[in-house]
Amino acid sequence: MRPDEMRDTGVLAGTTLGEIADVVHGVHKAAAERMFELLGAAGSPIRVLHDGVAAIAYGSTKLGVRYGPPAAALVASAFADPAADSAHDTARGRLALGAVNGVIGDRVAEEAASLAPQLRIRLHGGRLRRVPANLAADADESGLATGRLVIFAHGLCETDLCWSFAAGKRWGDRSATYGSMLRDDDGWTPLYLNFNTGLRISHNARELAELLEDLVSQWPVEVTEIALVGHSLGGLIARSAAHQADALGYAWRHKLRHIVGLATPHLGAPLERFVNRATHRLARLPETRPLAGFLNQRSVGIKDLRYGAVLEQDWLGFDLDELTDRCSPATMLEGVAYSVASATLSREPAGVFATDLLVQHVSAHGIGKPRSIPFPEDRMFHLGGRKHHFDLLADRMVYDQLRSWLAGADGSGSAAGEPKRRRRALRQRDRDRQRDRDRDVR
Incomplete structure (x- = not known):
C-alpha cells in the first residue's frame, strides 16, 4: 500500500468510526430524553448529572475514534515505502476496495480519493489500464487482438476479478473465465472492466462510453463486433453506456451487436427498496432517526439499484x-441483440423463491408493472434450483447460452477450426499468470 493510500485509509476509518459514535450518541440521547420527560421535574437533578457524564464520555470517544486512526496512519505512512505497490494493483487490495467503494464509493471519491478505483480495463491476464492507447499496445504486443471485442462489467462491490469466481471448481482452471473460453472457442478478445460501483451508474457508463470510443479508434486491428456482458449492476452499466454512446454519436455504437445482463436488476433490487422504506420509518422516531441518517449515507450507486436507474434523467x-x-x-437500440439471464433458488421462476437472494427473476427479465422492458423471449435464460446471484458468474449452462447468443442464431462467428495447439498455449499462459497472482495474494 502506498503512503497516500495509508493516510486516506486512516481518514476514512476515522470518519466512519466517528459517524458510528454519532449514531450511538444520538440514539442514547433520544432514549434518555424520552425517559426524563416521563419522570418530569422529579428527574431534573438526575438529568443534569446524566447529561454531563454523557457529554464527557461521548465527546472523548468521538475525538478518539475520529482523530486516532488518521494520526496512526500518518505516522505509519512516514515509514512506508514510496515505491510500494498500490492496493489497487494487488488481488486482496482490489477485492477489499471494491467492497468498501460499493457501499460508500461516492464519499470515498471525495474524501479519500487515492482509495477510489478509477475506471480501468484490461486484457485477460493483463494489467489494468486507464489509458486506451496502453491497452491497445498490450493487445498488439500479445498478438491476441481480434476484431471481436467482448467487454465484461462486474456488479456492485465486485471487481474485474469476479469473473474467475469458483473457476477452479467449475472449470478445473483458476484462471478460466467466460471471456477466456470465448477467446479460445470463438476468437473473441475479452476485456475486463474495473470501476467504482459506488458512483452513479450513468456516470460510470459515460466514462465507459468515452473509453471505448478511444479504444476502438486505436485498436491494432479493425473492430468489427462488440459485445457488452454485465453481471448485476454491470448489466445496467452496459445498457447505459450503449444508450449514451448512441445519443452522443460515438462510432463504436455502430459496432455494438450484443448486450447481455446476468442477474441484472433491470427494474430494481428488492433489498435496496426494503432499506429505503426502512429508513423512512426509522426517521419517524427520535430514537431511530440517527440510524436512518447513517443508512442513508449508502452510496448513490446502491440507490440507483432501487428501481434500476440507468440514465441521468432517472435521478x-x-x-x-x-x-x-x-x-x-431506456429505449432498446436498433441493431443490438439484448439477452438476459436469471438464477433462482426455486426450480421454476415463480413464487416467493423466484430470486437469487439479491435480484428477482422478474426484474432480471424486465417484467413488471407499471414499467417493463420488452426483452426478446428467445433471449431469456433461467437457471433454477438452489442457484444464487454469483452462480451466474461461472456455470456451464450459462456459458453455453452466452456463446450461443454471441454467435447468433445461425451459429456464425464460431472458431471451431482454431488450432488446438494455439488454444493449449493460451490456457497454459493463463495458468502461469494465475500462479503469479496467487503468489501476490500470499
Missing part, C-alpha cells in the same frame, strides 16, 4: 431517497 432533480419509481425504460 437528476429528484429526492435521492424518495419512494417513487421515476425511471424510464
Whole structure:
C-alpha cells in the first residue's frame, strides 16, 4: 500500500468510526430524553448529572475514534515505502476496495480519493489500464487482438476479478473465465472492466462510453463486433453506456451487436427498496432517526439499484431517497441483440423463491408493472434450483447460452477450426499468470 493510500485509509476509518459514535450518541440521547420527560421535574437533578457524564464520555470517544486512526496512519505512512505497490494493483487490495467503494464509493471519491478505483480495463491476464492507447499496445504486443471485442462489467462491490469466481471448481482452471473460453472457442478478445460501483451508474457508463470510443479508434486491428456482458449492476452499466454512446454519436455504437445482463436488476433490487422504506420509518422516531441518517449515507450507486436507474434523467432533480419509481425504460437500440439471464433458488421462476437472494427473476427479465422492458423471449435464460446471484458468474449452462447468443442464431462467428495447439498455449499462459497472482495474494 502506498503512503497516500495509508493516510486516506486512516481518514476514512476515522470518519466512519466517528459517524458510528454519532449514531450511538444520538440514539442514547433520544432514549434518555424520552425517559426524563416521563419522570418530569422529579428527574431534573438526575438529568443534569446524566447529561454531563454523557457529554464527557461521548465527546472523548468521538475525538478518539475520529482523530486516532488518521494520526496512526500518518505516522505509519512516514515509514512506508514510496515505491510500494498500490492496493489497487494487488488481488486482496482490489477485492477489499471494491467492497468498501460499493457501499460508500461516492464519499470515498471525495474524501479519500487515492482509495477510489478509477475506471480501468484490461486484457485477460493483463494489467489494468486507464489509458486506451496502453491497452491497445498490450493487445498488439500479445498478438491476441481480434476484431471481436467482448467487454465484461462486474456488479456492485465486485471487481474485474469476479469473473474467475469458483473457476477452479467449475472449470478445473483458476484462471478460466467466460471471456477466456470465448477467446479460445470463438476468437473473441475479452476485456475486463474495473470501476467504482459506488458512483452513479450513468456516470460510470459515460466514462465507459468515452473509453471505448478511444479504444476502438486505436485498436491494432479493425473492430468489427462488440459485445457488452454485465453481471448485476454491470448489466445496467452496459445498457447505459450503449444508450449514451448512441445519443452522443460515438462510432463504436455502430459496432455494438450484443448486450447481455446476468442477474441484472433491470427494474430494481428488492433489498435496496426494503432499506429505503426502512429508513423512512426509522426517521419517524427520535430514537431511530440517527440510524436512518447513517443508512442513508449508502452510496448513490446502491440507490440507483432501487428501481434500476440507468440514465441521468432517472435521478437528476429528484429526492435521492424518495419512494417513487421515476425511471424510464431506456429505449432498446436498433441493431443490438439484448439477452438476459436469471438464477433462482426455486426450480421454476415463480413464487416467493423466484430470486437469487439479491435480484428477482422478474426484474432480471424486465417484467413488471407499471414499467417493463420488452426483452426478446428467445433471449431469456433461467437457471433454477438452489442457484444464487454469483452462480451466474461461472456455470456451464450459462456459458453455453452466452456463446450461443454471441454467435447468433445461425451459429456464425464460431472458431471451431482454431488450432488446438494455439488454444493449449493460451490456457497454459493463463495458468502461469494465475500462479503469479496467487503468489501476490500470499
